Amino acid sequence: MEVLVLPQGQRLDVPHGENLLTALQQNGVPISYSCMAGRCGTCRCRVVDGDIHEAGGYAFHNADHQPERHVLACQSVVTGACTIEIPEPDEVVVHPARIVKATVTALEDLSHDVRMIRLAPAKPLSFSPGQYAMLQFTPDHIRPYSMARLASDGELEFHVRMVPDGRVTSYIRDTLKAGDTVRVSGPLGTSYLRTRNEDPILCIAGGTGLAPVLSIVRGAIEAGLPNPIHLYFGIRSPRDAYGLHWLDELAQRHPRLRVEVVSTLPGHASDMRSDLRTGLVTEAVAQDFDALGGWRAYLCGAPPMVDAATLLLRDKGVRPEHIYADAFYASGT
Known part of the structure; x- marks a missing residue:
């Protein structure tokens, strides 16, 4: 069967049941990806027409209420001839998702209800400006937070609003201290800086x-x-x-x-x-x-x-x- 990829106009011969992301990668089609598990949303693409089946039904990726159908390539299989559109092929980012251990180096109150957490990862974590990560403080205290600085800075910085009676934020406020270990998973998110344009x-x-x-x-x-x-x-x-x-x-x-x-x-x-x-x-x-x-x-x-x-x-x-x-x-x- 055939898959037409826009905007490149490339036609691919893809077997029935092939994972869409795998097919695109094998044929050299540029597409952003990260987690490969349907969490980060980075490999989102638009189905123009035809047969694509997405496992899990990731409806939140259509939250913009547009009539177009979007799927995550890593969670989709080709079930018939179809046409898909890859967004911004010139802005592709590939940051393989990682799980790294990090050490709390600083905790600081930035306002009456915002606390900064700085972490030193044991290994570098690559990400684009604007992305976020999942922080696991304990098996029962896990939440996503956005990076405030750059990957080149070495340390990771997060700003956390202290939610009254929040289980995770109460842990951060009352228990977390410098020297503690935090598990960081990421990067996640599609709202990252696009650099190959001069648009305002x-x-x-x-x-x-x-x-x-x-x-x-x-x-x-x-x-x-x-x-x-x-x-x-x-x-x-x-x-x-x-x-x-x-x-x-x-x-x-x-x-x-x-x-x-x-x-x-x-x-x-x-x-x-x-x-x-x-x-x-x-x-x-x-x-x-x-x-x-x-x-x-x-x-x-x-x-x-x-x-x-x-x-x-x-x-x-x-x-x-x-x-x-x-x-x-x-x-x-």
Whole structure:
């Protein structure tokens, strides 16, 4: 049977029941992948037509409510003639998923409810700016968190919001200490920095969604990207702001970086920066831009913010395939 791969237009002879990712790799078709187990979403592709069966039904990868059908190549088999589309073949990243042991080197409170964890991995962990990893503190305390720095930094940094009565965050707050061992699995996620274009970049971060956005901006600076970058950091109230000195430092290093900090609730003059805006972060973006055609956007934060921002950016002209998001889902664990 035949598989037509877009946009390359390559035609492959693939046996019935062949794993799609394996078939693409054997025929030299560029496609991103990592975990090979259906967790990271990196090998997502679009089924234009034909017969592809995806084991497990990974419906969350169609969370953008588009009528198109998407599948994970690593979890799919070819069951008939079909046409698939590989997204951004010139932006392929391959970071084989690894499980590494890491040692806690630092714990620091960044705000009243955000704690930073720094880890020194026993072996290097390769990842792209914007990706995340699964942290296992004990067999009963496991949660995904985004890297805030770069793979080249050597140490891994994570920003954790302390959820009241949260099982994992309570462990981090009350028990975790420097010198403890943490198991790190990754990388995961598709909202990583694309470097092979000069399109303007819009980053919208909510809360600890600032962590992957910091990684993305740091990655853009390290890569020497000339792209203009507009970064919007949305917080609930002025007391929730953190990392502002990092944002100021990055703005000094990248002459085309503009930063806006937006608080949903107003605060007292004594605890507000002079440049702090009030309102929803999506309202600020809507006020600042009439159109965003040709832009690329990275959205990091809670699902309601990501969903609202996605609708806004599409209305402003951002192509759906150029909106990258790994929403943060709250957990009582």
